[in-house]
Amino acid sequence: MRKTRAALAVACLILTVAACDHKPAPLSQQEKQIVTELTANMKTRCVGRYMIDMPGEAVESGYAKIQGVSVEAKAMTEDVWRQEVAQREAALKATRSRDAYPFLYAAGQARGEHTYYFIHRGTIYEAPATRHIEGYKWDSGYRFLLKIETYDYTHPDQTDDPIVKQFDVKNEVPGKTAVVFSLLEKLRGRSPDDIPAEPGVCFAGGFLPAPAGGNEDVDAQFNLTHMQDVSFDISTTPDVRERTTLLQRADSPEVRQELRDADGMLVRKGIVDLHGPEAEEWLVEGRRPGGGRGHSFSLTSNETTSGPATPYVSLDLTTGGQLMIQGKLVKLEKASLTTGEAVGLWDTVSRTLRLRPGAM
Incomplete structure (x- = not known):
């Protein structure tokens, strides 16, 4: 049957x-x-x-992926977060590019307490214009890790390249960095039982206050x-x-x-x-x-x-x-x-x- x-x-x-x-x-x-x-x-x-x-x-x-930036949250203590950031900075500083240009371009506190960021090439095999922006934040028992890949054709200068000449923006790093900093400033740690009452986006371990948008x-x-x-x-x-x-x-x-x-x-x-x-x-x-x-x-x-x-x-x-x-x-x-x-x-x-x- x-x-x-x-x-x-x-x-x-x-x-x-x-x-x-x-x-x-x-x-x-x-x-x-x-x-x-x-x-x-x-x-x-x-x-x-x-x-x-x-x-x-x-x-x-x-x-979550917000404004092109991938966002992940992980439960951890503030001490473990500081250790993770320190280890990441040491690893990036120790990496040497295969060409004559730097691997790590920027590092330091971002916007707000318990924040940090890095701008680097990604891997030693990446083109000189490639940039990876990483943002870190600790809040309410959660570490946030933000990542986005972008480009900078001004360091080293490649603006005479026929393809690059077609780009309206030759260096996206300042704009993308501002997006990452803004997100770091607003993100909040959130336990699974925390259901916000205000406008915003929930994801595992976190919340971004924001009106409805795209x-x-x-x-x-x-x-x-x-x-x-x-x-x-x-x-x-x-x-x-x-x-x-x-x-x-x-x-x-x-x-x-x-x-x-x-x-x-x-x-x-x-x-x-x-x-x-x-x-x-x-x-x-x-x-x-x-x-x-x-x-x-x-x-x-x-x-x-x-x-x-x-x-x-x-x-x-x-x-x-x-x-x-x-x-x-x-x-x-x-x-x-x-x-x-x-x-x-x-x-x-x-x-x-x-x-x-x-x-x-």
Whole structure:
């Protein structure tokens, strides 16, 4: 019976996805118990300008890219931060370029207390015009590391080069340095339970106060501690606007072929009401990387209407496949969750996705 039901689902998917309404089987008592245990202690988390409720055991990681600058936060003490900066400065000063030009161009305090910055070539193989700007800050138990790559065609002077002559700006270092300094001045350390009430962007370990605007990308991952293959991923940005939606792309011949290749089964698809923005979801079970079976659930909102007031957001749940455990790649024969349990967890978490009050 189970094989027949799976075959029917795959057939529906291949022939005409839009006309097939496959529904997961009701949860068994054991599956209900597992879902209840996973969702008994939900915690509100802040990602970009959104909020979502995650199982309390989920560990968050992630990063942001704001105004072209990558931003990461890591929990550490002030002493460890100072040691890290000192070691980085020593390593950069000890590096010698392969040409006649410097490797380290600038180092010192940036803007505000507990800040530092470096401007250097990146590697000894980089061109003389290449510059890497690194900014460091410690605040409220978190170290921020900011990075951006740019150029300076004035030191050494290459402004007579025909290609360089076409550039409106021959030296981007001052402008990019000002951006990094401004971010360092504003960034705040933030614990997972800290949900700001003011306009701004949340990312793992940090918060940037700022009104709604463009040029901001945030990605966050939440991994369950006792089911390491179970992972939620959230991405959000106001800068992406697609021509098609998730359901339109999923109904393409290419995706149908990918599902056939993975012996995949459509679990559920459709429109989701998030009590505000409308979203679309696409839930699939099939072979995952490594050969074992698992799940790939996706939800998107504001794909074709993304902007500062309506930032694009995507939520994914993956289970099964392969993962790193203590430095070794482990291939799982099956996922930690059954399809029913994965759907139960997905429904509890995904329906809590909403804009953070005051975020804009």
